[in-house]
Amino acid sequence: MKLEQELRHAWAGHLTRRHFLRRCGLSAVWAAAGGLQIGTGSAVDPTIPAPHFPPRAKRVIYMHMAGAPSQLELFDYKPTLERLHGQECPESLLAGRRFAFIQGTPKMLGPQAVFTRHGESGAWVSDRLPHFAETVDEVTFLKAVHTDEFNHAPAQLLMLTGSPRPGRPSFGSWAVYGLGSENENLPGFVVLLSGKHQPDAGRAVWSSGFLPTVLEGVQCRSEGEPVLYVSDPEGLPRDLRRRTVEMVNRINRQSYEEVGDPRLLSRIEQYELAFRMQVSVPETMDIGQEPPEVHQLYGTEPGKTSFANNCLLARRLVERGVRFVQLFHWGWDSHGADQSEALNLGFKDRCREVDRPMAALIRDLKRRGLLEDTLLVWAGEFGRTPMLENRSGMDNRFVGRDHHSDAFTVWLSGGGVRSGFTHGETDEIGYQGVAGRVHVHDLQATVLYLLGLDHERTVHRFQGRDFRLTDVHGRVVEEIIA
Amino acid sequence: MEDSSTRERFHLAAVVLAALLTLAFLWLVPPGPSGWTGLGRLHPMLVHFPIALLVLGGLLHLFGSARHRQLQETARVLWVVGLWSALPASLAGQLLSESGTYDPEMVARHRLAATGLILAGVAGIWLRTGLGRDRIRRFSSVPLLVLAGLTGHFGGALTHGPDYLLEWGSRSRRAAEERELGNLPVYSGIVQPILAAHCVDCHGSARAEGGLRLQSYHAILEGGSQGPVLAPGKPDGSALYRRVTLPPTDDDHMPPAGRRPLEVGETELLRWWIELGASPELTVATVRPDQMPSSVRTALVRMGRLGPADPLAGLEPAQDLPEGIVQSLRRQGILIRRVVEHRPFVEVDLSERPLAAADLEPLAPIARNVIALNLSGCRLDPDAWKWIGRLTNLQRLRLERSNVGSADLESLAGLGHLSYLNLYGTRVTDEGLSHLVGLNRLTSLYLWGTEVTEQGVRELTAHLPRLEVNTGL
Numbered sequence: 001m002k003l004e005q006e007l008r009h010a011w012a013g014h015l016t017r018r019h020f021l022r023r024c025g026l027s028a029v030w031a032a033a034g035g036l037q038i039g040t041g042s043a044v045d046p047t048i049p050a051p052h053f054p055p056r057a058k059r060v061i062y063m064h065m066a067g068a069p070s071q072l073e074l075f076d077y078k079p080t081l082e083r084l085h086g087q088e089c090p091e092s093l094l095a096g097r098r099f100a101f102i103q104g105t106p107k108m109l110g111p112q113a114v115f116t117r118h119g120e121s122g123a124w125v126s127d128r129l130p131h132f133a134e135t136v137d138e139v140t141f142l143k144a145v146h147t148d149e150f151n152h153a154p155a156q157l158l159m160l161t162g163s164p165r166p167g168r169p170s171f172g173s174w175a176v177y178g179l180g181s182e183n184e185n186l187p188g189f190v191v192l193l194s195g196k197h198q199p200d201a202g203r204a205v206w207s208s209g210f211l212p213t214v215l216e217g218v219q220c221r222s223e224g225e226p227v228l229y230v231s232d233p234e235g236l237p238r239d240l241r242r243r244t245v246e247m248v249n250r251i252n253r254q255s256y257e258e259v260g261d262p263r264l265l266s267r268i269e270q271y272e273l274a275f276r277m278q279v280s281v282p283e284t285m286d287i288g289q290e291p292p293e294v295h296q297l298y299g300t301e302p303g304k305t306s307f308a309n310n311c312l313l314a315r316r317l318v319e320r321g322v323r324f325v326q327l328f329h330w331g332w333d334s335h336g337a338d339q340s341e342a343l344n345l346g347f348k349d350r351c352r353e354v355d356r357p358m359a360a361l362i363r364d365l366k367r368r369g370l371l372e373d374t375l376l377v378w379a380g381e382f383g384r385t386p387m388l389e390n391r392s393g394m395d396n397r398f399v400g401r402d403h404h405s406d407a408f409t410v411w412l413s414g415g416g417v418r419s420g421f422t423h424g425e426t427d428e429i430g431y432q433g434v435a436g437r438v439h440v441h442d443l444q445a446t447v448l449y450l451l452g453l454d455h456e457r458t459v460h461r462f463q464g465r466d467f468r469l470t471d472v473h474g475r476v477v478e479e480i481i482a
Numbered sequence: 483m484e485d486s487s488t489r490e491r492f493h494l495a496a497v498v499l500a501a502l503l504t505l506a507f508l509w510l511v512p513p514g515p516s517g518w519t520g521l522g523r524l525h526p527m528l529v530h531f532p533i534a535l536l537v538l539g540g541l542l543h544l545f546g547s548a549r550h551r552q553l554q555e556t557a558r559v560l561w562v563v564g565l566w567s568a569l570p571a572s573l574a575g576q577l578l579s580e581s582g583t584y585d586p587e588m589v590a591r592h593r594l595a596a597t598g599l600i601l602a603g604v605a606g607i608w609l610r611t612g613l614g615r616d617r618i619r620r621f622s623s624v625p626l627l628v629l630a631g632l633t634g635h636f637g638g639a640l641t642h643g644p645d646y647l648l649e650w651g652s653r654s655r656r657a658a659e660e661r662e663l664g665n666l667p668v669y670s671g672i673v674q675p676i677l678a679a680h681c682v683d684c685h686g687s688a689r690a691e692g693g694l695r696l697q698s699y700h701a702i703l704e705g706g707s708q709g710p711v712l713a714p715g716k717p718d719g720s721a722l723y724r725r726v727t728l729p730p731t732d733d734d735h736m737p738p739a740g741r742r743p744l745e746v747g748e749t750e751l752l753r754w755w756i757e758l759g760a761s762p763e764l765t766v767a768t769v770r771p772d773q774m775p776s777s778v779r780t781a782l783v784r785m786g787r788l789g790p791a792d793p794l795a796g797l798e799p800a801q802d803l804p805e806g807i808v809q810s811l812r813r814q815g816i817l818i819r820r821v822v823e824h825r826p827f828v829e830v831d832l833s834e835r836p837l838a839a840a841d842l843e844p845l846a847p848i849a850r851n852v853i854a855l856n857l858s859g860c861r862l863d864p865d866a867w868k869w870i871g872r873l874t875n876l877q878r879l880r881l882e883r884s885n886v887g888s889a890d891l892e893s894l895a896g897l898g899h900l901s902y903l904n905l906y907g908t909r910v911t912d913e914g915l916s917h918l919v920g921l922n923r924l925t926s927l928y929l930w931g932t933e934v935t936e937q938g939v940r941e942l943t944a945h946l947p948r949l950e951v952n953t954g955l
Contacts, residue, residue, distance in 0.1 A: 367954035369928035
């Protein structure tokens with residue numbers, strides 16, 4: 001911890017005196033001392049940030065479905081769309097709009113799944129998610145979420161870093177920046193990937209941006225080495241490794257004293273964390289330790305990379321105090337251009353891959369008493385159009401929908417969010433939100449609020465102005481807070 | 483000299499006569515609205531002159547040197563002008579009281595004090611005119627000052643409420659408490675401000691369009707010339723609600739065109755209050771959770787009339803954390819952090835290790851500050867369990883996968899603020915549950931993988947109806 005303090009002090013050294021004085025009240029003084037403008041720290045130790053509000057959630061598991069899952073086949077039931085199936089899309093819906101691939105006049109596409117109400121809350125869930133449907137009473141649905149971007153990379157960046165252009169810190173980095181980690185031996189922000197590819201925006205969506213690089217998401221793999229380049233080469237005893245790290249860091253500290261580059265402090269901390277992780281991570285990432293009942297629950301495939309494995313890992317990480325676990329599952333971009341993108345083929349596979357683990361995560365966390373203060377978020381980067389995609393004006397080979405930024409569904413569970421609740425509504429064809437619209441920034445503000453952070457005060461000065469996750473927008477969606 | 487003396491006497495006579503006429507008007511003319519009542523509105527404008535002038539004159543008279551002629555002259559002038567200005571002010575006041583919207587008892591008190599003030603003023607002028615000794619003259623200003631203060635205070639009470647002066651300190655605290663504790667009275671704290679902002683200008687004590695007054699609960703009940711506007715329990719049958727929710731283009735829409743209509747949140751709150759019976763005593767605390775729709779809750783939070791529920795409210799007060807204690811505990815390997823800024827409460831993580839009472843002893847100076855403790859996966863010595871009982875403000879306790887046994891739970895029986903207890907993966911039995919029956923604030927209990935039975939759980943929840951037990955099934 002001493003090192004973290006030094007790091008923060010040094011970071012503060014970047015800030016000019018004028019900046020301290022311009023900020024208001026006590027937080028300026030502690031910011032100067034701690035290099036942070038988050039909370040006023042504690043009077044006794046300003047460098048351990050304290051949340052602004054009593055936190056409802058201590059940890060977050062954020063499941064991002066890269067590619068944008070179709071809300072019209074999962075959660076947003078539109079019987080009117082069913083009736084309009086096959087008809088030409090009215091001009092009013094197309095005029096002045098830019099679509100990613102749709103050209104000309106597409107036809108309307110009715111829901112390609114069967115919807116029923118579930119649980120005591122009567123939430124609509126399609127037959128594609130039978131396991132998840134049984135847990136809807138623990139979930140809040142946001143049905144009218146909207147974003148500004150309709151392409152994958154910018155939309156993912158907007159969703160996870162607050163800006164459609166790369167370079168900003170990501171959700172997890174902000175969270176750990178504001179709260180610190182609960183476990184010294186594990187990184188505060190861990191990233192787990194599944195599906196064929198990385199998300200379109202790449203590493204930028206878990207980068208630390210201009211925040212200290214120790215806050216970057218650490219990518220853990222569920223197959224092979226859990227964290228690349230952390231384990232020792234064959235034959236290198238741990239003791240020797242320890243002494244090596246100490247020596248390297250002694251030199252780094254000397255350099256720091258001469259040169260004062262704060263990135264050296266970051267590096268020192270990373271070496272030490274990596275050393276500790278050499279022991280803690282393999283142990284944590286070993287899902288073989290779990291009893292068969294748990295494997296059954298999640299539907300894990302030990303030895304392979306899968307969303308189910310990642311969900312189980314997420315639970316283990318969260319149990320050990322990791323603040324922010326980000327899961328990515330790729331392959332939801334159901335344009336219908338080929339089999340993997342077909343709503344009746346590839347999409348079904350994706351649903352099968354996530355259905356059981358999502359439900360298992362909710363159930364498992366709940367029975368371990370962790371759901372209360374762990375926030376689960378499940379989201380895509382945008383939604384899909386009520387129209388059938390007709391790329392270049394011709395029907396695709398398979399059934400699919402184009403990108404749609406105006407309305408999609410996100411669900412949240414645990415961590416202070418209401419149970420069995422739906423907020424927001426779209427119009428009869430699911431084209432636009434008509435009530436309870438939630439912008440991506442509002443979602444970000446709400447998640448930070450549940451963690452106890454005021455999104456307007458969790459800032460970092462860079463390039464002459466204060467930056468925050470929600471940029472200059474965002475309103476906490478109080479309606480969904482229990 | 484002679485002239486001035488005659489003039490003085492003449493002047494004195496005029497003052498006395500005018501004062502008597504005024505007092506006669508104050509006390510003898512039967513009160514009742516008349517065409518002159520409107521002039522009563524000049525009272526607030528006129529009344530400040532006499533107060534200022536009389537008080538200043540009185541102070542100069544009391545403290546000024548008797549030999550300083552000019553000072554004494556000034557005091558006299560002030561006094562005389564003050565008294566003269568007090569007369570029309572009192573007349574206006576009397577006219578104003580005839581409007582009938584002020585509490586008669588308080589008006590009477592104000593009138594009495596004003597009378598005393600006028601008499602004191604007249605007496606003072608009389609004395610200054612040559613009769614009486616210096617010392618008497620000097621102290622004659624004391625009753626005047628006192629009466630001026632009293633009259634002013636009663637006047638203020640009429641416009642701002644009887645506790646206006648005395649409650650100025652406690653009010654902001656009370657408002658904050660109200661918000662925290664939910665003792666916010668719905669009518670006076672929520673509904674009244676809405677009416678005051680949108681309706682009372684035309685439907686208030688001063689002006690009653692359509693014979694309707696809305697500045698007080700009584701007035702609302704009385705209704706207007708078209709009948710009652712409030713049907714408790716029936717918002718759609720209450721004109722008070724109906725008129726403000728008509729389409730804006732409707733002729734009957736209230737407020738009329740040109741005025742700011744009620745916001746959606748405000749009409750929601752109005753509706754909610756009427757639905758719940760439109761009682762003036764209803765407080766937010768007495769409303770059941772199922773009686774508060776989320777739209778109302780949001781509207782209240784948005785209006786700032788209801789803070790988000792504070793989970794730390796109701797804890798026993800704890801001292802501020804001693805300087806450097808967090809750092810020193812962390813150096814000893816105890817993971818501790820402040821729960822929220824500005825409050826002295828901390829959470830402690832001592833998970834996955836063996837613990838004896840001695841290991842917990844460093845927490846002793848801040849025992850009341852600890853509200854969350856993580857002992858998951860721990861192996862505690864028996865004396866360590868007893869030690870936990872000292873953390874009287876503990877709200878959340880994680881004991882999953884620890885070596886806690888049924889007997890050890892007895893040490894927790896005194897933790898009155900405990901709301902969350904995690905016992906999954908322990909060997910706790912029904913006997914252990916029996917120790918928890920006194921924990922009135924317990925709302926979450928996790929018992930997956932323990933040896934408790936359904937029967938045991940049922941017995942516990944019989945004592946604690948608000949408790950949710952999760953056995954993992």
